[in-house]
Amino acid sequence: MLFDSYKLDSKRLDNRYVVAPMTRISAEADGRANDRMKKYYQRFAKGGFSTIITEGIYPDRTFSQGYNNQPGMATDIHADAWKPIVDTVHEEGSILIAQLMHAGGQSQGNAYTDETIAPSAIPPKGEQLGFYGGSGTFQTPRAMDDQDFLEVKEDFVAAARRAKAAGFDGVEIHGANGYLLDQFLTDYLNKREDEYGGSVDNRLRFVLEVVDEVLAEVGEDFIIGIRISQGKVADQSH
Numbered sequence: 060m061l062f063d064s065y066k067l068d069s070k071r072l073d074n075r076y077v078v079a080p081m082t083r084i085s086a087e088a089d090g091r092a093n094d095r096m097k098k099y100y101q102r103f104a105k106g107g108f109s110t111i112i113t114e115g116i117y118p119d120r121t122f123s124q125g126y127n128n129q130p131g132m133a134t135d136i137h138a139d140a141w142k143p144i145v146d147t148v149h150e151e152g153s154i155l156i157a158q159l160m161h162a163g164g165q166s167q168g169n170a171y172t173d174e175t176i177a178p179s180a181i182p183p184k185g186e187q188l189g190f191y192g193g194s195g196t197f198q199t200p201r202a203m204d205d206q207d208f209l210e211v212k213e214d215f216v217a218a219a220r221r222a223k224a225a226g227f228d229g230v231e232i233h234g235a236n237g238y239l240l241d242q243f244l245t246d247y248l249n250k251r252e253d254e255y256g257g258s259v260d261n262r263l264r265f266v267l268e269v270v271d272e273v274l275a276e277v278g279e280d281f282i283i284g285i286r287i288s289q290g291k292v293a294d295q296s297h
């Protein structure tokens with residue numbers, strides 16, 4: 060079955076091999092994708108993977124960036140920089156899905172601000188990742204207020220819109236590995252006492268709002284997925 064063709068939404072794919080998203084911090088300091096990244100993605104497409112999910116891409120110019128030299132989808136300049144990569148992958152017959160990632164409290168390198176935000180003012184467990192240039196524990200994030208809720212949703216939607224316009228075949232919303240949306244799902248990081256914390260339904264609420272808004276904006280003829288996990292990159296015991 061791995062080598063059978065199948066249909067994912069409207070796309071006919073040659074096989075079921077998918078490249079998992081892998082952060083590589085090889086973009087320009089201002090978040091533009093570059094030729095080095097094009098060669099990297101082209102190799103997977105040439106190798107025959109029907110589907111490639113990009114490394115985690117930050118959606119806004121405020122709090123979402125997690126690592127220095129991570130690529131962005133926060134501006135039209137960012138989106139334009141991805142176009143040659145999208146074109147190359149399509150020329151090789153594969154599809155490309157943009158993984159949109161808000162690092163939340165697990166940010167360790169952000170060109171736009173020194174502050175971090177999260178569901179509650181509780182830092183992630185564990186330490187920053189040394190191979191991505193971090194060291195020591197994480198700072199204490201600011202608990203998100205009403206304005207942050209609106210902005211984070213709008214920024215995911217805007218980034219998805221840019222990805223679609225740049226020719227991507229879909230987006231994967233990063234709800235895993237300890238980043239912002241996973242922080243909402245995690246009981247020891249989400250101590251909110253409003254409708255976004257407490258019960259499982261409440262902890263799911265923000266994640267589902269993001270998904271719904273992205274679907275409403277770009278859902279037609281565009282693949283939309285979400286990644287969830289039980290692990291966290293900074294804390295392998297959870």
Ligand SMILES: Cc1cc2nc3c(=O)[nH]c(=O)nc-3n(C[C@H](O)[C@H](O)[C@H](O)COP(=O)(O)O)c2cc1C
Nearest residue numbers: 079080081082083113114115116158233235236286
């Ligand atoms: C260097 C590296 C970077 C990764 N970056 C991401 C990422 O940006 N987004 C994500 O969802 N997962 C990321 N992951 C997790 C992988 O997608 C994958 O789930 C993980 O490596 C487990 O699969 P494996 O056992 O085949 O390695 C990363 C993994 C590695 C090794």
